[in-house]
Amino acid sequence: MGNLMMLLVIRTDSHLHTPMYFFLSHLSFLDLCYSSVTVTKLLENLLSQKKTISVGGCLAQVFFLFVTGGTEGCLLSVMSYDHYVAICHSLHYGQIMTNRTCNSLVCGSWGLSFPDSFINILQAMSLDFCEDQSIPHYSCELPSLFPLSCSDISTSFTVLLCSSLVHRFGTCLLIVFSYALIASTILSISSSSGRGKAFSTCSSHLTAILLFYCSGFLHYLMPTSGLPLELIVSVQYSVVTPLVNPLIYSLRNNKVKAAV
Secondary structure, three states: OHHHHHHHHHHHOHHHOOHHHHHHHHHHHHHHHHHHHHHHHHHHHHHOOOOOOOHHHHHHHHHHHHHHHHHHHHHHHHHHHHHHHHHHOHHHHHHHOOHHHHHHHHHHHHHHHHHHHHHHHHHHHOOOEOOOOOOOOOOOOHHHHHHHEOOOOHHHHHHHHHHHHHHHHHHHHHHHHHHHHHHHHHHOOOOHHHHHHHHHHHHHHHHHHHHHHHHHHHHHHOOOOOOHHHHHHHHHHHHHHHHHHHHHHHHOOHHHHHHO
8 A cells, every 4th residue: 555655646746757756656666566476475375274385376476576676676776876866966967867768777677687587487497396395484485495396406596696696786786886976975065954955865765775685685695494583584575675665755755745
């Protein structure tokens, strides 16, 4: 409901038809898709005695988690670039962030995630699974499928590791680089009110980035054991982060509050 509200508000209010809110609407759509991939099946399992999922359904869930999660990482780096242009090149913002550029950046985010997802899911489809196919988890994640395989997982693990390094850490580096330049520009502003205004522009986005990447790194770096802490981190990553993103961007933003 929170993400649908953000989509509706940004679509209907003409004051929010700017690049920043254009990217924010896509982030809300991604959060809606990302949580829907896992939460619908999670709710079904909580209500039913027999908690099962087909192999095809499990692999489909893995694929769409890769697509939506990867696209969100790319989109967060795109939004960092948008903030960089707005603060460091404010006089040329309208010339740089045109409609064509914004559409290209969003399409590029989706376009980078699909090949990454296809490569990983094709490797997963080649695995043979043993008879004991119990996943100590709320959802199907690729790392949690490796212990169930009777075949060699070295190739799949290497592909996952390489794609994670290139895709996840690549987008993270772009965000760090953008904010390093933003911080340098903010510190060079002479007035304290100007620095405060520039920082408040980025605060909501920084909060969303920290939630997404910190919970994501914890989720994927923890061993697959089914311990309560791992399951809590999983819920935080797949449910809480998409839930609080609309709140972060609406409660701290006067334009969005006025539009609501």
